[in-house]
Amino acid sequence: MKTYVVGGAVRDELLGLPVKDHDHVVVGATPEEMVKQGFRPVGKDFPVFLHPKTQEEYALARTERKTAPGYKGFVFHTSPDVTLEDDLVRRDLTINAMARDEDGAITDPFNGRQDIANRIFRHVSDAFAEDPVRILRVARFAARFPEFRVAPETNLLMQHMVEQGEVDALVPERVWQELARGLMEQKPSRMLEVLRRCGALARIIPELDRLWGVPQPEKWHPEVDTGIHMQQVIDYAASQDFELPVRFAALMHDLGKGITPEHKWPAHHGHEGLGVDLVNEVCKRLKVPTECRDLAVMTARDHGNVSRALELRARTVVTLFERCDAFRKPARFSQMLMASECDARGRESADVSFREAPYPQRPYLENALAAARAVNAGEIAQRTADRPERIPEMVRAARVRAVKAAIAASGIGPDGADDADDGDDGDGAA
Structure with a gap:
């Protein structure tokens, strides 16, 4: 019986990165022997055990055989005669197919160290093609390690997997899990690049894939291409360390531009309204959590x-607050402002960048909301108790006055009457 640290822990050590978790492979043991030594079995599909003291995972070395489409159609085999190399050959990428023994010696049968040095994602063997989740994982790794590139032969293999329909067998929950993790990495745009290059994005989120090649007004969008804009938006969200709902809302906010009639290009008047149904479709299909869905719909709209x-x-500002349920959920409204700020700052070309441009809209609306929420609705209700049907009207009027005063105090909002319409879905700088 011999144990090895495998996978990400070895990779991250070689990259000089902090190691959060250690996965272990055990060669030459049986489940019964593991239990006798105090390990607690937890694996459902194959023997995995928790160390009695560290609670780290120890898996018996195993081989696997594909028996059905998708990522669950596998039969696993474990026995004391399964070697370390037998186990490593089933792994996805060479940089994840290394092992370190208890003395610190590294076993690297597939040249993972060389691929780390060359910053290459390369599949270990043709077994890669048996699990479509690996396409998502490679894309997520690209977001985590943006300096790495996918080996041409690995991209060709992923393209073949897409053409064979393997990606179509993925369950929504797993797609969302990997997408969410990729959005939380340092450069999410790389995830989209990898998925697009192999054709997977068009199968997973076609509403997003169709944005590339759609032009926008160069005055507001020096990057011009809507897909490139989307990449810049989510990378800005990542640079600000925003939470997942904000990053997902940033990703989804411009879906409506993908269905603007071509004869209207590069303008996209009304794209906000068009995008709402598309965002809902994506969220329903991928079973996106409610918190992320609601913020994405609000941001798109x-x-x-x-x-x-x-x-x-x-x-009009008070109407915006009401439509966004900002009086009850001010924190979510602030998240929508964060996603909108990402939209404003994610616009740059080689010569022009909005990344550092002023963005007063966020503090402006947050101050206005604070003023409106400071209105004492209970006091108004007491004063209007003899005419209860007028309470909502009176509360709203007080909120409008509070917002108007806040706008005037800011010195940057409009002056004059406050009876303009409630805004529209014009493209403008959006």
């Missing part, structure tokens, strides 16, 4: 109005 916030009258 109203990011244009947020971009025009300094032009809106007080009545």
Whole structure:
């Protein structure tokens, strides 16, 4: 019986990165022997055990055989005669197919160290093609290690997997899990690049894939291409360390531009409204958590109005708050402002960048919301107790006055009457 540290822990040590978790492979043991030594069995599909003291995972060396489409159609085999190399050959990438023994010696049968040095993602063997989740994992690794590139032969293999329909067998929950993890890495745009190059994005999220090649007004979007804009937006969200709901909302906010009629290009008037149904479709298909879905829908619908916030009258601003349920959920409204800020700053070309441009809309609307929420609705209700049907009207009027005062105090909002319409879905700078 011999144990090895395998996979990500070895890779990250060689990259000089902190190691969070250690996975172990045990060669030459049986499940009964593991239990006798105090290990606790937890594996459902194959023998995995928790160390009695460290609680780290120890898996028996195993081989596997594909028996059905998708990522669950495998039969696993473990026995004391399964070698370390037998186990490593089933792994996805060479950089994840190394092992370190208890003395620190590294076993590297597939040249993972060389691929680390060359910053290459390369599949270990043709067994890679048996598990479509590996396409998602490679894309996620690209977001985590943006300096790495996918080996041409590995990209060809992934393209073949897509053409064979393997990606179509993925269950929504697993797609969302990997997508969410990739969005939380340092450069999420790399995940989209990898998925697009092999054709997987068009199968997983076609609503997003169709954005590449769709032009936007160069005045507001020096990057011009909507897909490139999307990549810049989510990378800016990552650079600000925003939470997952904000990053997902940033990813989804411009889906409506993908279905704007070509004869209207590069303008996209009304794309916000068009995007709402598309966001809902994506979220339903991938079973996106409610928190992420609701923020993404709100951002798609109203990011244009947020971009025009300094032009809106007080009545229109209060309508925006009401539509976004901001009085009950101010934190979510602030998240929508964060996603909208990512949209505003994720616009750059070789010559022009909005990344550091002023973005007063966020503090402007947050201050206005704070003023509106400070209105004492209970006191108004008491004063209007003899006419209860007028309470909502009176509360709203007080909120409009509070917002108007806040706008005036800011010195940057519109002056004059507050009876403008409630805004529209115009493209403008959105």
